[in-house]
Amino acid sequence: MTIPITPSTSLCALIGHPVSHSFSPLMHNAAFQEVNADFVYLAFDIKEEDLEKSIKAVPALGIRGLNVTIPHKVSVMKFLDELDPVAKEIGAVNTIVNENGKLKGYNTDGLGALMALQTEGINLEDKKVVMLGAGGSARAIAFYIASEAQELVILNRTESKAIELAESLKYKKEVNVKALKLNLDNLKMELNDKNIILINSTSVGMHPNENETLVTSDLLKNDMVVFDIVYNPIETRLLKEAKSAGAKAIDGVGMLVYQGAAAFELWTGKRAPADLMKSIVEKELLKREKRRRREKK
Numbered sequence: 001m002t003i004p005i006t007p008s009t010s011l012c013a014l015i016g017h018p019v020s021h022s023f024s025p026l027m028h029n030a031a032f033q034e035v036n037a038d039f040v041y042l043a044f045d046i047k048e049e050d051l052e053k054s055i056k057a058v059p060a061l062g063i064r065g066l067n068v069t070i071p072h073k074v075s076v077m078k079f080l081d082e083l084d085p086v087a088k089e090i091g092a093v094n095t096i097v098n099e100n101g102k103l104k105g106y107n108t109d110g111l112g113a114l115m116a117l118q119t120e121g122i123n124l125e126d127k128k129v130v131m132l133g134a135g136g137s138a139r140a141i142a143f144y145i146a147s148e149a150q151e152l153v154i155l156n157r158t159e160s161k162a163i164e165l166a167e168s169l170k171y172k173k174e175v176n177v178k179a180l181k182l183n184l185d186n187l188k189m190e191l192n193d194k195n196i197i198l199i200n201s202t203s204v205g206m207h208p209n210e211n212e213t214l215v216t217s218d219l220l221k222n223d224m225v226v227f228d229i230v231y232n233p234i235e236t237r238l239l240k241e242a243k244s245a246g247a248k249a250i251d252g253v254g255m256l257v258y259q260g261a262a263a264f265e266l267w268t269g270k271r272a273p274a275d276l277m278k279s280i281v282e283k284e285l286l287k288r289e290k291r292r293r294r295e296k297k
């Protein structure tokens, strides 16, 4: 049954720039229908100079919640009334909830990554995690991983950003974290251990640069878990090569779905239909990949 849009329907939306390729409207609208939530989800392309006006309009328009994407995840924070402690520590917001006119910011990216690993049966306890990247999503992921894993090594092209991220995690007493420049020698050294969880949280390998990877195939081993947060394409070159090496390969769709599911639950108070959301995103990604292949011919 399709729930009709009426004057009492609640609105949630994505804000970012650009937003035209987002999967969130498809994913959330299908999820709202599935659990009979009287909600609708749209995407708004908001330029930096319009961000403040847009956020100020949220209580006035009675918008229930927002997802925030590039480039506003950090700059939006100053316009909110309150920050969830996790978002505050990460230093970025990807979800906003309007509670009776007060806007509270959350960050569900790191939780999404952790859930994606957990649903694949990956336990971080006693594990060494080697993470490539120190950008926005790496920050959110590192915040969660650092307290779960035995050791976290952050490698980034710009070394100073890796150091800064590692330093910001050191207030967690139990954390064993190290930062290095991302180069082949350091990769070789850090991947030369058993049962490593390797996470690519850079944009390398993302469409249209599907042939790129940061890890040479000789460094991939069958006792590794390789998690690539890039989801477009679903199977990146890194994941293809990880599979060929006999490693467990986890794609970025799970993280995308679970960060969305956490936002969905904050807005609706209902359990998100994560399996349905995953199948919707996978179907759409495969459709787009097929279209690209056809256009290439």
Ligand SMILES: NC(=O)c1ccc[n+]([C@@H]2O[C@H](COP(=O)([O-])OP(=O)(O)OC[C@H]3O[C@@H](n4cnc5c(N)ncnc54)[C@H](OP(=O)(O)O)[C@@H]3O)[C@@H](O)[C@H]2O)c1
Pocket (backbone or CB within 6 Å): 070, 109, 112, 132, 133, 134, 135, 136, 137, 138, 156, 157, 158, 159, 161, 182, 201, 202, 203, 204, 206, 214, 229, 230, 231, 252, 253, 255, 256, 257, 259
């Ligand atoms: N699955 C999901 O739910 C999910 C969620 C969020 C993001 N993502 C994906 O994750 C990727 C990163 O997003 P983000 O928001 O974290 O971006 P970001 O803040 O711009 O960070 C980009 C990161 O990639 C590194 N990088 C970029 N090009 C590189 C290259 N050629 N060689 C080495 N390192 C390079 C950057 O290193 P420098 O610091 O040296 O520039 C930085 O660490 C994107 O592909 C995005 O689509 C997935």
